Amino acid sequence: MSTSFNPQPANTFRNRAFIAGGVLLLVLVALAFLDSHQFFQAYLVGWTFWTGIAVGSLALLMLQHMTGGGWGFVIRRVLEASTRTLPIMALLFIPIILGAHSIYEWTHQEVLEQHPVVAFKTPYLNLTFFIVRAVVYFAVWIALAFFLNRWSLAQDRTADVRYTKNMRVLSGPGMIALIFTITFASVDWYMSLEPEWYSTIYGFIFVASWSLSALAFVIAVMAWLIQEEPLSRVVAPLHFHDLGKLLLALVMLWSYFAFSQYLIIWSGNLPEEIGYYLERTHGLWGAVIIAIGILHFAAPFLFLLSRELKRNPRRLVMVALLVLVMRMIDLLWMLVPAFHEHRWIWLDVIALLGFGGLWLGLFAWQLAKRPLIPINDPQFESVMATDVHR
Amino acid sequence: MATTRPPLVHHRRHATPLYGVIAEFEGPADLVHAARKTYEAGYRRINGYSPYPIEExxxxxxxxxxxxxxxxxxxxxxxxxxxxxxxxxIEVIDYPLNVGGKPYNSWPAFIPITFEMTVLFAAFSAVLGMLVLNKLPQPYHPVFNAPNFAMATRDRFFLAVEANDPQFEHDRVVELLKSLGAIEVNDVEV
Structure with missing residues (x-):
């Protein structure tokens, strides 16, 4: 059995993704001359969605190292490839620092003078500390991704079981570090868009969102990869069943966090908090949140209750793609109302698609570099013995 | 091989009502293999018993x-x-209370209890539905008449073919089960 796959389709896909992403990002940069503020804001939205998939993949990678199981074994190389995009996404954070003045109100001296509450937060919310913290987050994420990828590859070469133990030992504390850094990163990068507003569950919404985006993405990639060897010989309905169950759990986790925040702020109805939802539940955004409630929670929830659907990759991938699209829409709903000026929403859409092409190209490039199956993993025998029709 | 097989021990001469035939196996893999073969042989009223759940x-x-x-x-x-x-x-019809100036029918406030009740009813339906579908509780079941059946809670694995299977023919079933590696095959009376 061949454990590496024919990289030709991945390379074709990579080239097309790079071209499409490159063209769209050039269009976005050209539009920066029309309105540089909106350019940087749209840049943040596009960058966030795809970086979120990479960071979420890191969470799932560590999760499967800690739990073990066939579902984790078969998606491991996809997760690893996704985390290897992090160094480049970290470099692409630099324009966000350069454009901080267009994105973050707390960088404006006159805002600090008019709003004492924001001025009070300047020991934390100032550009120098913002940059230092961002460097720390990326250092943690890239270090975790680096070691997990390095040991995984070393095990392919040496068949040493010690690496499995190393990865497991790193994943426990790594998961704690990851959840802390995502929490702080989401406060810094997104909650501070409205510097007077705060919510303590905000970080967890991002932890759940990014893991959910990553899982939906992985399911979509798996449905594509099982059409050919070697995964067509390995991945069974049983594995999709497990991934589907995890998708259902994360859809519910995201709904739980997102609704908790709404319930508490709605109950309290305090002037400094409720503004967040007033903007987001009226007019066009009000229609969007109803669509999110139906298509991001109710529909995936009901579909994913079905055992037959979860075991059928062709149907499961439809739900996963729906979740991915709704993740984009939910991100727009969370971030765009924070930018107060009149907005061209299509700029955000171009940024989402442009970064999508770029990131998918990076992902396909990384995916083609290594065998799709960790051949010397101790679970190899037992997963290979699984009947592909189960 | 077939010619050297010892004669079957259990010939039924007196027709005491029969629940079925039960075979005893030493391991889960033997049981699953035997169950699969028995099913493939066309028997449908079959049941497996093991000390722990076996997925297959x-x-x-x-x-x-x-x-x-x-x-x-x-x-x-x-x-x-x-x-x-x-x-x-409670909130709208029976005893309307103004809470923080919010509407009586405040759906966000109702969600946590609605969610909990969903989980509660679903969990009770799961437990009670399982009992009903399994026809439990059942104070008497013939399978406990089988010798050694108490071992099914420890380290023995059993496969029963029930006598009400349309294909059931005592001697052929016994022979099939023996050929599938059963360490013992016994009749089970009703």
């Missing part, structure tokens, strides 16, 4: 569909509606 076993004896998920789903829907309308009745 239910599929091996042809038990692939259960109505339990539907029962749980209906239970959940009933729980959700009951939870919501209980609060609606």
């Amino acid at each position: 076993l239910s599929e091996a004896i042809g038990f692939t569909h259960t109505r339990l998920p539907l029962i749980v789903f209906i239970g959940g829907v009933v729980g959700a509606l009951a939870g919501y309308f209980m609060q609606y009745y």
Whole structure:
């Protein structure tokens, strides 16, 4: 059995993704001359969605190292490839620092003078500390991704079981570090868009969102990869069943966090908090949140209750793609109302698609570099013995 | 091989009512293998007994569909509606209270209890539905007449072919089970 796959389709896909992403990002940069503020804001939205998939993949990678199981074994190389995009996404954070003045109100001296509450937060919310913290987050994420990828590859070469133990030992504390850094990163990068507003569950919404985006993405990639060897010989309905169950759990986790925040702020109805939802539940955004409630929670929830659907990759991938699209829409709903000026929403859409092409190209490039199956993993025998029709 | 096989021990001469024939196996793999072969031989009224759940076993004896998920789903829907309308009745109809100037029918405030009631009803439906579908509690079951059957809770694995199977023919079933590696095959009386 061949454990590496024919990289030709991945390379074709990579080239097309790079071209499409490159063209769209050039269009976005050209539009920066029309309105540089909106350019940087749209840049943040596009960058966030795809970086979120990479960071979420890191969470799932560590999760499967800690739990073990066939579902984790078969998606491991996809997760690893996704985390290897992090160094480049970290470099692409630099324009966000350069454009901080267009994105973050707390960088404006006159805002600090008019709003004492924001001025009070300047020991934390100032550009120098913002940059230092961002460097720390990326250092943690890239270090975790680096070691997990390095040991995984070393095990392919040496068949040493010690690496499995190393990865497991790193994943426990790594998961704690990851959840802390995502929490702080989401406060810094997104909650501070409205510097007077705060919510303590905000970080967890991002932890759940990014893991959910990553899982939906992985399911979509798996449905594509099982059409050919070697995964067509390995991945069974049983594995999709497990991934589907995890998708259902994360859809519910995201709904739980997102609704908790709404319930508490709605109950309290305090002037400094409720503004967040007033903007987001009226007019066009009000229609969007109803669509999110139906298509991001109710529909995936009901579909994913079905055992037959979860075991059928062709149907499961439809739900996963729906979740991915709704993740984009939910991100727009969370971030765009924070930018107060009149907005061209299509700029955000171009940024989402442009970064999508770029990131998918990076992902396909990384995916083609290594065998799709960790051949010397101790679970190899037992997963290979699984009947592909189960 | 077939010619050297010792004669079958259990010839039934007197027709005491028979529940079926039970075979005893030493390991889970033997049991699953035997169950699969027995199913393939056309027997449908078969059942496996083991000290712990064996994932493949239910599929091996042809038990692939259960109505339990539907029962749980209906239970959940009933729980959700009951939870919501209980609060609606209390807050809007029976004893309207102005809480923080919010509308009486404040759906966000009703969600936690609606959710809990959904889980509660779904969980009860799962447990009770399981008992009903399994026809439990059952004070008497013939399979306990089988010798050694108490070992099914420790380290023995059993496969029963019931006498009401349309294909059931005592001697052929005994022979089949022996050929599948059973360490002992016994009749089970009703």
